[in-house]
Amino acid sequence: MPGVSRSKCPLGWDPAAAGSRAGDGMACNSNDRRQWRKQEVAVGTAASRMRVLLNARSIRWVPQPELVSEEKAPGTQAPPHQCMTSTLLFRDKLSFGGTQRMQTYTTQMDAARKGIITPEMEIVAKKEYRTTEEIRQWVAEGKVAIPANKHHTCLNPEGVGSMLRTKINVNLGVSRDCKDYNIEMQKVMSAVNMGAEAIMDLSSHGNTQPFRQKLTHECPVMIGTVPVYDSVIHYQRDLATLTAQDFIDVVRLHAEDGVDFVTLHCGITRKTIEQIRKHKRKMNIVSRGGSLVFAWMSMTGNENPFYEHFDEICEICAEHDVTISLGDACRPGCLADATDVCQIEELVRLGELTKRAWAHNVQVMVEGPGHVPLNQVAANMEVQKSICMGAPFYVLGPLVTDIAPGYDHITAAIGGAVAAASGAAFLCYVTPAEHLALPNVEDVKQGIVASKIAAHAADIAKGIPHARDIDDKMGDARRVLDWDAQFACALDPETAKAIRDARLPEDDHSDTCSMCGKFCAVRSMNKALAGEYIDIL
Numbered sequence: 001m002p003g004v005s006r007s008k009c010p011l012g013w014d015p016a017a018a019g020s021r022a023g024d025g026m027a028c029n030s031n032d033r034r035q036w037r038k039q040e041v042a043v044g045t046a047a048s049r050m051r052v053l054l055n056a057r058s059i060r061w062v063p064q065p066e067l068v069s070e071e072k073a074p075g076t077q078a079p080p081h082q083c084m085t086s087t088l089l090f091r092d093k094l095s096f097g098g099t100q101r102m103q104t105y106t107t108q109m110d111a112a113r114k115g116i117i118t119p120e121m122e123i124v125a126k127k128e129y130r131t132t133e134e135i136r137q138w139v140a141e142g143k144v145a146i147p148a149n150k151h152h153t154c155l156n157p158e159g160v161g162s163m164l165r166t167k168i169n170v171n172l173g174v175s176r177d178c179k180d181y182n183i184e185m186q187k188v189m190s191a192v193n194m195g196a197e198a199i200m201d202l203s204s205h206g207n208t209q210p211f212r213q214k215l216t217h218e219c220p221v222m223i224g225t226v227p228v229y230d231s232v233i234h235y236q237r238d239l240a241t242l243t244a245q246d247f248i249d250v251v252r253l254h255a256e257d258g259v260d261f262v263t264l265h266c267g268i269t270r271k272t273i274e275q276i277r278k279h280k281r282k283m284n285i286v287s288r289g290g291s292l293v294f295a296w297m298s299m300t301g302n303e304n305p306f307y308e309h310f311d312e313i314c315e316i317c318a319e320h321d322v323t324i325s326l327g328d329a330c331r332p333g334c335l336a337d338a339t340d341v342c343q344i345e346e347l348v349r350l351g352e353l354t355k356r357a358w359a360h361n362v363q364v365m366v367e368g369p370g371h372v373p374l375n376q377v378a379a380n381m382e383v384q385k386s387i388c389m390g391a392p393f394y395v396l397g398p399l400v401t402d403i404a405p406g407y408d409h410i411t412a413a414i415g416g417a418v419a420a421a422s423g424a425a426f427l428c429y430v431t432p433a434e435h436l437a438l439p440n441v442e443d444v445k446q447g448i449v450a451s452k453i454a455a456h457a458a459d460i461a462k463g464i465p466h467a468r469d470i471d472d473k474m475g476d477a478r479r480v481l482d483w484d485a486q487f488a489c490a491l492d493p494e495t496a497k498a499i500r501d502a503r504l505p506e507d508d509h510s511d512t513c514s515m516c517g518k519f520c521a522v523r524s525m526n527k528a529l530a531g532e533y534i535d536i537l
């Protein structure tokens with residue numbers, strides 16, 4: 001089984017030898033892609049299949065090399081997309097009949113309810129080892145969402161639902177203090193190639209539209225945004241001067257730009273203002289979008305526009321097939337606030353809004369906590385499932401302790417594993433920089449690895465079809481001390497290989513590692529069971 005290197009396709013084809021630009025880190029052309037796909041089909045190794053199962057890309061996705069400048073004019077279109085992943089299933093390469101779609105259905109949910117199997121459902125069914133009829137049924141019931149804006153044609157669709165593989169989301173985007181869009185694009189590339197299924201662009205500075213459009217024109221994973229962040233930036237006006245119509249127009253803009261899901265903090269109302277004052281939470285509201293909506297309501301005296309005009313927003317989402325991710329403004333920001341009246345009261349409203357969105361055939365995900373003690377995580381999932389009728393639950397963490405800044409990717413992975421094993425469908429990654437700073441490229445990597453471990457551990461626990469296959473392969477590889485095979489099964493092969501290579505055993509027993517050397521239990525057992533002499537000194 002081949003090892004993994006930066007310059008050579010892990011499936012054995014050398015792009016440099018074939019004259020590909022991918023070998024020097026540039027975007028490859030369609031011949032390259034065809035070649036890679038042919039190679040993938042031909043090789044069909046267990047490791048390749050396993051990597052696809054984990055959704056980690058065997059072949060690196062590379063965005064167009066053009067740089068994104070925040071000075072670029074609003075509305076500037078990105079060049080035609082080039083999507084490159086190892087997965088063979090592409091929305092724009094299948095019978096994605098835009099015309100037929102417009103005539104027969106609007107959203108994935110509309111199609112499912114009409115008994116139509118969409119190309120996106122076919123792709124999801126193949127990836128998840130499910131039948132198309134199962135996927136259609138779950139989409140019709142709202143238990144699975146396939147966020148797939150009709151304008152995001154290079155999307156490699158994913159299903160989000162507790163009976164499917166747990167998906168992970170990566171948050172990024174520029175801020176006033178870190179405004180380099182090219183660094184954000186590096187994070188996107190890293191995230192996509194490490195297997196993130198979604199990117200949320202939370203940019204809150206400068207001209208946000210070119211970056212957003214670059215994502216939806218080139219990036220094969222689901223793209224999400226939080227329009228309320230962008231409202232202030234888009235209009236370059238103080239929050240209090242914005243009108244309800246301004247907010248709605250930004251939702252429409254993001255929908256037209258091809259965003260697959262939007263987080264809308266619809267669940268807080270003027271009643272929430274009283275609740276927050278009355279119940280004296282330790283951390284009040286820690287959701288950025290939630291705090292903006294709360295601040296706008298407080299300053300204007302008006303009702304939450306995302307709640308008041310929810311049906312109009314649903315119509316926009318239905319037109320473009322945008323999934324609504326119902327934001328949890330009152331998610332607990334510390335353990336003391338977990339599962340309190342503010343959180344549960346908002347959840348009840350999110351349950352009502354779920355029904356209203358479904359009435360428009362708009363798909364829904366429901367966002368959840370937050371900081372939650374480990375013993376309350378499973379109960380939170382059960383309550384959400386019951387109140388929101390099985391709509392996919394999208395959790396931020398949950399972080400199971402408040403005292404680990406610098407290590408919150410670990411506190412979130414612990415909570416995320418328990419949450420996903422108990423029914424959460426979608427994990428928002430948390431990086432070591434959480435609560436401290438905007439994550440850098442290395443923080444993003446650490447956050448993704450931690451989330452992927454949590455998601456995978458939960459999938460094994462839930463008995464998701466074939467989830468454990470790769471662990472069984474790893475066990476086989478470890479038993480025979482096949483290091484290349486172990487790297488091929490590893491979630492992060494480069495790190496695993498680098499650690500081993502830097503600390504190889506000194507003597508001529510390179511089949512072991514430097515932890516035990518000739519005391520290697522695996523080596524001793526293999527030799528003992530084969531009737532061989534076991535030399536230790």
Ligand code: SF4
Pocket residue numbers: 512513514515516517519520521522523
């Ligand atoms: S040397 Fe020890 S740690 Fe290394 S492979 Fe053998 S048993 Fe495992």
